[in-house]
Amino acid sequence: MSELVNNIISGFKNIVSFGSEEASSNANSGCCGGNSDGQTACCNSGSAPKDAESGGCQVNESGCACSSSNEPSNIDHVKIFYSTLTGTAKKFAEQLETQLNSNPGNVNIEKVTVMDIVDYDNDDFMAETAVCLFILSSYNVEGPLDWFSKWTQDLRYDWRVDRLSLQKIRFAVCGLGDSEYGEEFNAASADIDKWFGQLGASRIYPLGSCDKSADQQAQFNSWVSGFISELQDAHSLEFHPSNIAYDSDDEGEEVDDGELNKDIGAGDDNLSGDEMVDVEDMGKMASKIRAAKVNRAEEEEAYDNGKSRAKRSIGNTAEPTAAPVPRDMVSPMLHKNLTKQGYKIVGSHSGVKICRWTKAALRGRGFCYKHSFYGIQSHLCSESTPSLACANKCVFCWRHHTNPVGKTWRWKVDDPEFIVQGVLENHYKMIKQLKGVPGVKAERFQEAFDVKHCALSLVGEPIFYPHINEFIKKLHERRISTFLVTNAQFPEKIAELEQVTQLYVSVDASTKESLKKIDRPLFRDFWERFLSSLDSLATKGQRTVFRLTLVKDYNTDELANYVELIRRGRPSFIEIKGVTYCGYSGASNLTMANVPYHTEVIEFCRKLVEAIGGGYELAAEHAHSCSILIASTDFKIDGEWYTHIDYPKFFELLESGKPFNSLDYVAKTPSWALFGAPEAGFDPNETRFYRKGKNPNQDTTTEVAVAV
Numbered sequence: 001m002s003e004l005v006n007n008i009i010s011g012f013k014n015i016v017s018f019g020s021e022e023a024s025s026n027a028n029s030g031c032c033g034g035n036s037d038g039q040t041a042c043c044n045s046g047s048a049p050k051d052a053e054s055g056g057c058q059v060n061e062s063g064c065a066c067s068s069s070n071e072p073s074n075i076d077h078v079k080i081f082y083s084t085l086t087g088t089a090k091k092f093a094e095q096l097e098t099q100l101n102s103n104p105g106n107v108n109i110e111k112v113t114v115m116d117i118v119d120y121d122n123d124d125f126m127a128e129t130a131v132c133l134f135i136l137s138s139y140n141v142e143g144p145l146d147w148f149s150k151w152t153q154d155l156r157y158d159w160r161v162d163r164l165s166l167q168k169i170r171f172a173v174c175g176l177g178d179s180e181y182g183e184e185f186n187a188a189s190a191d192i193d194k195w196f197g198q199l200g201a202s203r204i205y206p207l208g209s210c211d212k213s214a215d216q217q218a219q220f221n222s223w224v225s226g227f228i229s230e231l232q233d234a235h236s237l238e239f240h241p242s243n244i245a246y247d248s249d250d251e252g253e254e255v256d257d258g259e260l261n262k263d264i265g266a267g268d269d270n271l272s273g274d275e276m277v278d279v280e281d282m283g284k285m286a287s288k289i290r291a292a293k294v295n296r297a298e299e300e301e302a303y304d305n306g307k308s309r310a311k312r313s314i315g316n317t318a319e320p321t322a323a324p325v326p327r328d329m330v331s332p333m334l335h336k337n338l339t340k341q342g343y344k345i346v347g348s349h350s351g352v353k354i355c356r357w358t359k360a361a362l363r364g365r366g367f368c369y370k371h372s373f374y375g376i377q378s379h380l381c382s383e384s385t386p387s388l389a390c391a392n393k394c395v396f397c398w399r400h401h402t403n404p405v406g407k408t409w410r411w412k413v414d415d416p417e418f419i420v421q422g423v424l425e426n427h428y429k430m431i432k433q434l435k436g437v438p439g440v441k442a443e444r445f446q447e448a449f450d451v452k453h454c455a456l457s458l459v460g461e462p463i464f465y466p467h468i469n470e471f472i473k474k475l476h477e478r479r480i481s482t483f484l485v486t487n488a489q490f491p492e493k494i495a496e497l498e499q500v501t502q503l504y505v506s507v508d509a510s511t512k513e514s515l516k517k518i519d520r521p522l523f524r525d526f527w528e529r530f531l532s533s534l535d536s537l538a539t540k541g542q543r544t545v546f547r548l549t550l551v552k553d554y555n556t557d558e559l560a561n562y563v564e565l566i567r568r569g570r571p572s573f574i575e576i577k578g579v580t581y582c583g584y585s586g587a588s589n590l591t592m593a594n595v596p597y598h599t600e601v602i603e604f605c606r607k608l609v610e611a612i613g614g615g616y617e618l619a620a621e622h623a624h625s626c627s628i629l630i631a632s633t634d635f636k637i638d639g640e641w642y643t644h645i646d647y648p649k650f651f652e653l654l655e656s657g658k659p660f661n662s663l664d665y666v667a668k669t670p671s672w673a674l675f676g677a678p679e680a681g682f683d684p685n686e687t688r689f690y691r692k693g694k695n696p697n698q699d700t701t702t703e704v705a706v707a708v
């Protein structure tokens with residue numbers, strides 16, 4: 001029997017619905033409903049098969065030859081993958097885990113695992129033997145599902161990939177979304193369900209669709225109970241590879257009806273009971289194969305032309321768009337979300353926010369740690385970013401993962417001058433709103449309208465912005481110092497970066513495994529990128545800082561590895577700060593138990609300095625925010641620390657156009673900021689403010705943990 005016929009026979013259950021509209025309407029309508037991808041969910045009526053009691057359905061019009069039985073279903077392992085921004089999918093995944101762990105009805109499951117899809121190596125799906133369930137929330141903005149979605153789409157449309165590359169998988173998808181998004185309702189989960197089917201995976205239950213604007217929980221419960229009923233039939237777990245017209249060898253091949261019928265006629269003796277088909281149907285099948293091929297060609301062309309959602313091109317006569325049009329990074333929904341969180345969005349991809357220290361400084365209640373370490377007064381500092389997007393999804397992201405993520409810049413690009421003006425205008429607008437707030441000092445309020453520093457660390461990755469050097473120049477022209485923080489995923493951008501006042505790298509972990517766990521990077525070669533960024537830092541000759549955020553039980557035990565990284569990047573300073581707990585985020589598992597006390601941070605720093613074995617010492621501290629500054633002893637001149645910055649000198653050097661180094665613009669660290677000083681980094685000229693009910697003599701670290 002020819003390979004083509006083998007394909008046809010093995011995929012017969014699916015062919016009736018391949019690529020047709022009519023097919024998707026079958027999906028929920030009874031035995032062997034199909035879906036538009038040509039993959040059939042066997043007996044996927046959404047409940048137990050109607051004829052389960054009578055022993056199951058025989059070969060029928062649609063070619064179903066499956067049967068139900070009372071045999072128990074034995075499953076070694078079920079993996080439940082979820083993707084969430086605000087926690088619902090995770091919650092539902094955990095509910096499903098509980099139900100499956102109770103081995104409902106006729107189903108024996110050895111092991112159930114729940115995991116965030118971003119923590120799974122996508123390529124492992126090719127060899128995955130567990131039953132895979134996907135609970136996926138759709139977002140029309142960049143989100144955590146994008147990486148997996150893109151991977152599946154690439155696999156589906158890359159002509160070099162075997163069309164049956166996912167044939168070892170049995171899967172079911174349940175989408176969470178909101179019908180208010182119209183056409184985009186559950187679009188991402190529907191795409192993934194379709195592409196998995198098209199890549200040969202066996203769908204064991206039809207796509208679920210749960211609507212936030214209706215009773216989403218009830219809809220999910222109903223999907224789960226239908227799915228569990230289906231599992232009770234051992235046959236529902238059988239493989240049903242379906243990829244009839246998508247075999248890798250059949251690219252571009254014309255299907256000839258006559259040839260087809262001849263092959264089938266020659267081979268029908270060999271058909272097993274399960275494969276028994278009515279030969280008369282084959283003519284219809286052939287034309288459907290051809291239609292499917294046409295659909296596929298259209299779909300692939302649309303994909304090659306940059307259409308992101310191939311789904312829309314199926315059976316759609318509209319012309320594919322010529323090239324992807326860059327869109328705004330911040331969608332209207334995201335804009336609303338970020339605005340609610342207090343951000344001012346500038347143009348289409350930048351943002352600014354007033355930090356709580358600026359407000360404290362306006363009231364004379366102290367400055368942030370940058371005042372103790374480098375002489376920055378918070379009311380003169382604007383926290384902003386020219387790119388709200390970044391290439392990580394860190395667990396401690398205090399933005400609750402609402403910012404867009406990406407590996408390449410594919411959005412509109414705003415002009416640097418426009419962004420600088422927009423950042424300053426919005427910053428000043430927010431300052432203005434603080435007029436009349438009790439305790440705001442008139443003098444500080446006036447001073448605040450002349451920003452002197454820009455902390456490019458708000459959210460996202462500033463060096464992602466294509467014109468970062470011009471942007472920095474515009475700030476320097478206004479004599480605004482620049483403190484730029486990067487997440488070390490774009491080493492080439494670090495190499496290209498021109499002089500900034502201080503260049504930071506966030507070092508969130510010290511091993512490949514823990515970096516993946518904490519930063520959840522998008523890049524596959526994230527570790528190589530990270531190391532290469534450190535190498536780049538070492539050769540910059542600028543004032544550089546490693547910023548370490550200690551997360552208890554995540555990265556506090558990796559001292560020796562941090563030492564390696566420090567030797568590699570040779571930073572001028574190492575800032576060590578306990579993680580801030582910002583309340584529950586569905587996207588992160590952090591709790592207050594992961595927040596170290598100031599004494600624990602100090603302990604870690606002492607051990608680190610000892611392990612480095614010379615060249616670095618504990619120089620300054622800001623106990624109020626659980627922060628310690630370790631400095632290179634280059635900045636200890638004649639036994640005194642010079643960690644502060646002479647800002648006017650920095651601009652003079654910059655304007656001179658002559659080369660200079662990090663020691664050319666240092667200033668002496670005040671005594672109250674030094675490590676171990678009784679003030680513990682709190683400027684004695686400020687008034688210490690204690691919250692209501694707090695004992696002034698009490699250790700402040702507990703309060704600090706939640707307030708920074």
Ligand SMILES: Cc1cc2nc3c(=O)[nH]c(=O)nc-3n(C[C@H](O)[C@H](O)[C@H](O)COP(=O)(O)O)c2cc1C
Pocket residue numbers: 083084085086087088089090137138139140141176177178179181184185186187212333334337
């Ligand atoms: C910014 C934003 C964009 C969204 N985009 C979509 C969308 O394109 N399609 C959709 O069906 N739902 C969309 N939703 C709704 C969410 O998918 C829905 O609320 C879901 O239940 C959230 O699940 P989660 O808590 O697991 O993140 C969007 C919600 C937000 C806040």
Ligand code: SF4
Pocket residue numbers: 390391392393394396397398399403458459460461487
């Ligand atoms: S880099 Fe920053 S903004 Fe991006 S995810 Fe991590 S913590 Fe959030």
